[in-house]
Every structure is written in structure tokens, then in C-alpha cells.
Amino acid sequence: MKASAKKFGFWLAAAVTAACSFTATLVWAQSAANQDPVAEYRAMFGDDNPAELWLTRGKDLWTAPRGPKHVALANTCDLGMGVGVIAGAYAHLPRYFVDSGRVQDLESRLLTCMVVQQGFKQADLVANRFGDGDRKSDLEALAAYLVDASRGVPISLPLDHPQEKRAYALGEAIFYYRAGTHDFSCATCHSQPDKRIRLQRLPDLATPEGAREAYTTWPAYRVSQGEVRTMEWRLGDCFRQQRLPEMTYGSDAAIALTMFLAKNAEGGELAAPGLKR
Amino acid sequence: MRILIRLMPLLAAVPLLSAAAGPDRNAQARAAMQSSFKAHGQAGMERLDQDATQALCSRYAPGMxxxxxAARAMAANRASIRYPADGNFLGDWKRGEAIAQEGTGKQYSDDPGKPSGGNCYACHRLSGDEVAYGTIGPSLYQFGKNRGRSEEMLKLTWSMIYDMKAFTLCSAMPRFGSRxxxxxQQIKDVMALLFDPDSPVNR
Known part of the structure; x- marks a missing residue:
């Protein structure tokens, strides 16, 4: 009797809680849906982000011996904090690497490790930089896993190497560089507060608030694509919409612009992989 | 002494240049982008080259x-404006609405054989029925109703669509005619969307 009353009490509490949270979620989702369909999606899925699948695969790709040289990245790849150290590493990228002699973001650093340490061919890796349906990208899975290892860590880029300072200045110059048939620069859409394109909010990426909002949530699972996309994908697709030619993956312009955004987001706590439209 | 005289123009130039982010800012960006981009479809590498308007606005951004x-560059843009050959500024608002809705055109992912859209709704409110409009530009709802259809107003509006940079040099709006x-005909149709009394912009 006592036990069943207890049980009943539990189920009652659970039901009330569920009903309340369901109602709350529904109300929130409905009001949010007017402005942001992705907010509705988030409300439906709660904490479940499909990026989990990429993360799990990324962990395997990081720890298993792979490539012609049959070595694990976990035993050979230095993301800037020592070989194999991943906790917090993404919060300090892009940075200058002595071995490659250049400033690198996460994606270009992964390319270096996979080519130099594991012996993969760069062209093969780049050809498979963006997953598409059944053909998944190892780079996107690795990025999801490695970025998750910096969740909650504030972005900190001291720019204490002259090359890092140069990369920031170059990124800023690219951010404001207007060109192409439509005269667009990054700044055309991303340098004013509280603007939107159609219904999509546009972060002001030259300010700390806007840069943090954007930068801390990439890479992200893109609902419309069914894939985890990284910052380099985001930049490349912006340039496509700017009517410019195609941005090369891992290029100096991509890394410099990433440096500009990351430094502007200084202090923001990473919350990626995020979930986006 | 001679060296000092030679340096004089350089020294004099310093305060002028400090107003901008630096004369080589554009050159620096362009050089890096040329080695970091590749031609794709209709988007060739020449699209990375800047004209005078683009170069000026980039060099001083986010300032003016x-x-x-600015006056010289705006005059050049103004000189590129062409009014319709037949003197008729207004086309079909229904086609204009379709052009305003269409976001494709000129991207490397677009079919170069298809006409470009204007993508007006990306930045402007137009029809009262369309709620998915952006806010980078001002609302154009009730545009013709509020402004009338005088020849002067038609010419001004035509010119703004044709080349907004004749009016505001560093505007976010593309130069739809000049570029x-x-x-x-497409500009006529968009004009009709703005001015026709039957257009959803004015209803």
C-alpha cells in the first residue's frame, strides 16, 4: 500500500512535471517559431543534437591508428597545447604553429596532422571536406569531436606571435573588402546590430557580442543540410552568396578571417557543436 | 637636406592616410584572396578586382x-544611370513581385543562363502579405501610395534601383542596373511593384 502510494506519487509528480514542461515548451516553441523556426526545432529536440553522431565518429577517428602510416592522431597530432591534448585546444585556435610555419585554424591543422602524421593525401581529404548524405566527411566528424572538448571554455587568443597579429589584420581587411557583381563584403550584412535577412538574424561580427554569438556556436549541425558544418564551410558559403569565386579550404584568407572572428569573440564560452537552421 | 626634401611628400601624406585603415589594406586583402580563391562557374577571379566605389568604401570601412x-565616385555612378529607352518606367507588378522574391543569380551555384533575381525581400519589406522580409534596408510598404507617381518620383526611384551608389556611396544595396x-525590363517590373496601385505594396 505504502509502496504503491509512493509509486502513485512519483507518477503524479512525473506527469505534472511532464505536462508543465510540455506546455512550457509548446508555448515557448510557438512564440519562438514566429521569429525563429530553429528555436522551435531546438524546443522539440531539447538537448538532443544530431551532432552527437558526428562526435562519436570523430572520437574513433581521433583515437584509432589510421592512414598509410597507421598512427593515431591522439598520439601524434598537436593542436597547440601538446601532442594529443584536446581539452580547451579549440579555444586557442587559430594560432601559429612552428612545424608548419603558419597560422592555422582547426580544419587546416587537421589537414596538416592527417597528411604529415598519418600519410593521407591532402587532395583526398579536401575532396571529402563536406559530407553529403551517405558520404560522410572525416574532417567534419573530427571537428565536431575536438570542438566539443572545448565546450564551456572561454575563447582566448593572445596574438603574441607577429604572424597571428598579421592574420588578424588580414582578416579584418577581408571582412571589409567589397567586390563582385553585388559590391558585397562580409560587413555588408554583418556590421550592424539587430538586422535580419529575410527572417534570419544577422550577428554584428565586428562587436564582441555578435562575434561571440556566432563563433561560439560553430561548428554546428545544420538542420537544412543534415550535416555538421564547420566554420570554413560557413565562410565559404558566405563568399558564394557574396557572388565571389570559391574560397579554398584551409587557405590563408579562410584562416585570417577565422582569426578576425575568433579574436572578436574573445572571452565567449564555446558552446559547439551548435544546432542551426 | 636633399633626403629630407625627398621625404617631405611622404611625411605630409602620413596624416592623410591615417584617416583610412591604410592604403595597402585593400591590396593586402586582394593578394591573399587571389591565392585563396579559385574560379568557379560564372564567378571568375576578376570578381575579386574592385572598382573605385568598392575600393573607397572598403578602405575607409567601417567609416566613410x-x-x-566620395563625391567623385558618386558622380561616376550617377553618370552610368540609363533611363528606359521608351520612356516608360513601369512594367508588370506581378513579374516584379517574382523578381523581388527570387534570391538566385550571379552565384557560382546559379545557372548563368537564367535571369537573376532582385532578392529585394532579403532586405526590404514590400508587400503587406509577405512577412519574411529583412531589415537591412528601409520598409518600402505603401511606397507608391505615399509618394505618388510624378515623373520626378519615377526617375528618382528608377535611379536608386539602377545605382544606389549614386546617392549613398557605401550603401549595402547592389547597383542593379549599373552592374x-x-x-x-526587370527594373520596370520592380518599379511597377513599387508604384502600381494594384500592387500588394500599395494595397
Whole structure:
């Protein structure tokens, strides 16, 4: 009797809680849906982000011996904090690497490790930089896993190497560089507060608030694509919409612009992989 | 002494240049982008080259270019504006609405054989029925109703669509006519969307 009353009490509490949270979620989702369909999606899925699948695969790709040289990245790849150290590493990228002699973001650093340490061919890796349906990208899975290892860590880029300072200045110059048939620069859409394109909010990426909002949530699972996309994908697709030619993956312009955004987001706590439209 | 005289122009130039982010800022960006981009479909590498308007606005961003330079570039843009050959500014608002809704055109992912859209709704409110409009530009709802259809107003509006940079040099709005994004008939149709009393913009 006592036990069943207890049980009943539990189920009652659970039901009330569920009903309340369901109602709350529904109300929130409905009001949010007017402005942001992705907010509705988030409300439906709660904490479940499909990026989990990429993360799990990324962990395997990081720890298993792979490539012609049959070595694990976990035993050979230095993301800037020592070989194999991943906790917090993404919060300090892009940075200058002595071995490659250049400033690198996460994606270009992964390319270096996979080519130099594991012996993969760069062209093969780049050809498979963006997953598409059944053909998944190892780079996107690795990025999801490695970025998750910096969740909650504030972005900190001291720019204490002259090359890092140069990369920031170059990124800023690219951010404001207007060109192409439509005269667009990054700044055309991303340098004013509280603007939107159609219904999509546009972060002001030259300010700390806007840069943090954007930068801390990439890479992200893109609902419309069914894939985890990284910052380099985001930049490349912006340039496509700017009517410019195609941005090369891992290029100096991509890394410099990433440096500009990351430094502007200084202090923001990473919350990626995020979930986006 | 001779060296000092030679350096004089350089020294004199320093305060002028400090107003901008630096004369080599554009050159620096362009050089890096040329080695970091590749031609794709209709988007060739020449799209990375800047004209005078683009270069001036980039060089001083997020600030504005100084008055004299800006005035010269705006005059050049104004000189590129062409009114419709038949003197008729207004086309079909229904086609204009379709052009305003269409976001494709000129991207490397677009079919170069298809006419470009104007993508007006990306930045402007137009029809009262369309709630998915952006806010980078001002609302154009009730545009014709509020402004009438005088020849002067038609010419001014035509010119703004054709080349907004004749009015506001560093505007976010593309130069639809001058840069060949929309053809004359398409601009007429968009004009009709703005001015026709039956258009959802004015209802």
C-alpha cells in the first residue's frame, strides 16, 4: 500500500512535471517559431543534437591508428597545447604553429596532422571536406569531436606571435573588402546590430557580442543540410552568396578571417557543436 | 637636406592616410584572396578586382570615405544611370513581385543562363502579405501610395534601383542596373511593384 502510494506519487509528480514542461515548451516553441523556426526545432529536440553522431565518429577517428602510416592522431597530432591534448585546444585556435610555419585554424591543422602524421593525401581529404548524405566527411566528424572538448571554455587568443597579429589584420581587411557583381563584403550584412535577412538574424561580427554569438556556436549541425558544418564551410558559403569565386579550404584568407572572428569573440564560452537552421 | 626634401611628400601624406585603415589594406586583402580563391562557374577571379566605389568604401570601412573622394565616385555612378529607352518606367507588378522574391543569380551555384533575381525581400519589406522580409534596408510598404507617381518620383526611384551608389556611396544595396544584375525590363517590373496601385505594396 505504502509502496504503491509512493509509486502513485512519483507518477503524479512525473506527469505534472511532464505536462508543465510540455506546455512550457509548446508555448515557448510557438512564440519562438514566429521569429525563429530553429528555436522551435531546438524546443522539440531539447538537448538532443544530431551532432552527437558526428562526435562519436570523430572520437574513433581521433583515437584509432589510421592512414598509410597507421598512427593515431591522439598520439601524434598537436593542436597547440601538446601532442594529443584536446581539452580547451579549440579555444586557442587559430594560432601559429612552428612545424608548419603558419597560422592555422582547426580544419587546416587537421589537414596538416592527417597528411604529415598519418600519410593521407591532402587532395583526398579536401575532396571529402563536406559530407553529403551517405558520404560522410572525416574532417567534419573530427571537428565536431575536438570542438566539443572545448565546450564551456572561454575563447582566448593572445596574438603574441607577429604572424597571428598579421592574420588578424588580414582578416579584418577581408571582412571589409567589397567586390563582385553585388559590391558585397562580409560587413555588408554583418556590421550592424539587430538586422535580419529575410527572417534570419544577422550577428554584428565586428562587436564582441555578435562575434561571440556566432563563433561560439560553430561548428554546428545544420538542420537544412543534415550535416555538421564547420566554420570554413560557413565562410565559404558566405563568399558564394557574396557572388565571389570559391574560397579554398584551409587557405590563408579562410584562416585570417577565422582569426578576425575568433579574436572578436574573445572571452565567449564555446558552446559547439551548435544546432542551426 | 636633399633626403629630407625627398621625404617631405611622404611625411605630409602620413596624416592623410591615417584617416583610412591604410592604403595597402585593400591590396593586402586582394593578394591573399587571389591565392585563396579559385574560379568557379560564372564567378571568375576578376570578381575579386574592385572598382573605385568598392575600393573607397572598403578602405575607409567601417567609416566613410572623405567628402571629395566620395563625391567623385558618386558622380561616376550617377553618370552610368540609363533611363528606359521608351520612356516608360513601369512594367508588370506581378513579374516584379517574382523578381523581388527570387534570391538566385550571379552565384557560382546559379545557372548563368537564367535571369537573376532582385532578392529585394532579403532586405526590404514590400508587400503587406509577405512577412519574411529583412531589415537591412528601409520598409518600402505603401511606397507608391505615399509618394505618388510624378515623373520626378519615377526617375528618382528608377535611379536608386539602377545605382544606389549614386546617392549613398557605401550603401549595402547592389547597383542593379549599373552592374548588370537586372535588365531594363526587370527594373520596370520592380518599379511597377513599387508604384502600381494594384500592387500588394500599395494595397
Amino acid at each position: 570615405p572623405p567628402g571629395e573622394d 548588370g544584375i537586372l535588365d531594363e
